[in-house]
Amino acid sequence: MTEQTLVLIKPDGLARRLTGLTIDRLDASGLQMVAAKMVGVSEKLAREHYKSLSDKPFFENLIKYIRGEFHGLKDHRVLAMVYRGENAIKKVREVCGATNPEQAAAGTIRGSFGRITTAGQFENVIHASSDPSDAAREVALWFKPEEILP
Ligand code: IDP
């Protein structure tokens, strides 16, 4: 089934100059990039994006992380993209690897580039939608319909 999925290169990915390497891994998946833009992540957008995690102990740090507050990105930037293709949601998740960078398989984006800081923060470089309902919600949250190629 043809699917769309939201990908974000998180502030650690941008700050550590991993943008090109990350997109290269996604390119190799054979999926098509159909939208891309730099976004200044407002507090409201961050909280809406991660609202299903609002009861987690790491939630407030996660909001700081996605807004670039740990990486000196004063404009709160991330790179937001939409990928489309056959089984795009699962394929991108596989390229990303596990949430915890220490558990992410070698050769995945998170396995290659992610880390856990001494403060315990997961820095896993990339966000990717986890299932069809998340993907639909997240693509609509980050992009206007006219920003996505038909
Ligand atoms: P995902 O990004 O692989 O979909 P989620 O469970 O949706 O993982 O969590 C969203 C983000 O929250 C993760 O990518 C990571 O940045 C952060 N996170 C998840 N679990 C933990 C944790 O146990 N400690 C610290 N940060 C976490």
Ligand code: MG
């Ligand atoms: Mg998730």
